[in-house]
Amino acid sequence: MIDDTIAAIATPLGEGALAVIRLSGNDAFAIAGRCFRPIGSSSKIPSEATTHTLHYGNIIDAEERVVDEVLLAVMRAPRTFTREDTVEITCHGGMVASQAVLQTVLAAGARSALPGEFTRRAFLNGRIDLAQAEAVSDVIHARTDLALAAANEQLAGKLSQRIGQLRDDLMNVLAHLEAHIDFPDEDIVPDTQVQLIGRLESALDFIDQLLATANEGRILRRGIRAAIIGRPNAGKSSLLNQLLGHDRAIVTPTAGTTRDTIEETANIRGIPVVFIDTAGLREAADAIEAEGIRRSYDSMASAELILHVLDATE
Numbered sequence: 001m002i003d004d005t006i007a008a009i010a011t012p013l014g015e016g017a018l019a020v021i022r023l024s025g026n027d028a029f030a031i032a033g034r035c036f037r038p039i040g041s042s043s044k045i046p047s048e049a050t051t052h053t054l055h056y057g058n059i060i061d062a063e064e065r066v067v068d069e070v071l072l073a074v075m076r077a078p079r080t081f082t083r084e085d086t087v088e089i090t091c092h093g094g095m096v097a098s099q100a101v102l103q104t105v106l107a108a109g110a111r112s113a114l115p116g117e118f119t120r121r122a123f124l125n126g127r128i129d130l131a132q133a134e135a136v137s138d139v140i141h142a143r144t145d146l147a148l149a150a151a152n153e154q155l156a157g158k159l160s161q162r163i164g165q166l167r168d169d170l171m172n173v174l175a176h177l178e179a180h181i182d183f184p185d186e187d188i189v190p191d192t193q194v195q196l197i198g199r200l201e202s203a204l205d206f207i208d209q210l211l212a213t214a215n216e217g218r219i220l221r222r223g224i225r226a227a228i229i230g231r232p233n234a235g236k237s238s239l240l241n242q243l244l245g246h247d248r249a250i251v252t253p254t255a256g257t258t259r260d261t262i263e264e265t266a267n268i269r270g271i272p273v274v275f276i277d278t279a280g281l282r283e284a285a286d287a288i289e290a291e292g293i294r295r296s297y298d299s300m301a302s303a304e305l306i307l308h309v310l311d312a313t314e
């Protein structure tokens, strides 16, 4: 049983018009009630509010000083992401305002949430399964439309459904085998050996298909690492700049211009491709270039794709 109430800023830290502070747990309404003063007749304190309603008012600290002017959303369990009572406070954005609201809520009795803890509670309370919990992170970190679409499908339970189906099929085969072993003399007609083998083979096919899409999923999530290598002055940095569509790397006619490795992600037909521009392979002129060249070899070793640039005039 999870009995404490957690709170965190749900929006990225930085300057923005608004920020959202989320509270989840048994005491979410009591804690929010301690630091929220509704304004106007239609605004209520959280414990008296109807579920899924929005309330205008001020966040005030223990000395009754106004911390920020906010909108507060009340969502009652179990119709929430965590299946716990949840309050979302929309306050002013920026480093100071949102932190001040969070500190007030923590002082009123909430505990600072650990990274991923709201999703963890959603999982522990049976709102989502592990495949969907993973998908929540993929939606947040998606770098292309295609990656987002794949993550959304998984979040909607497509992968969970397929795994559930596979489990049912295998349990069925297992039940037949066990019935045959445990009650050989009874009048149970088990599947024939041929049928059982057929069903196991289709389960294997199904697993192979899932594994193939797992690889696609990994590529969509992490992107493909593509190292650009070749001799100094072959045009590696020029190629990187062309692929990115802007002048990311310095290009000069002097060999040995690129010393450190440069990584940039481009969206190529929906797949995030991480291009790595390298120092180029030759005898190093100095210790700095030697280190750059060593890193070029490291990049090659970790890349899924190597773009070898050659000077056509040589």
Ligand SMILES: Nc1nc2c(ncn2[C@@H]2O[C@H](COP(=O)(O)OP(=O)(O)O)[C@@H](O)[C@H]2O)c(=O)[nH]1
Binding pocket: 230, 231, 232, 233, 234, 235, 236, 237, 238, 239, 250, 251, 252, 253, 254, 255, 256, 257, 258, 280
């Ligand atoms: N003629 C010609 N010059 C190029 C081409 N690509 C790059 N360069 C020039 O070659 C020089 C070295 O290019 P750079 O991209 O810095 O090569 P890197 O050392 O492999 O990164 C620069 O002066 C570029 O302008 C190309 O396709 N044709």
Ligand SMILES: [Mg+2]
Binding pocket: 236, 237, 238, 249, 250, 257, 258, 277, 278, 279
């Ligand atoms: Mg270069």
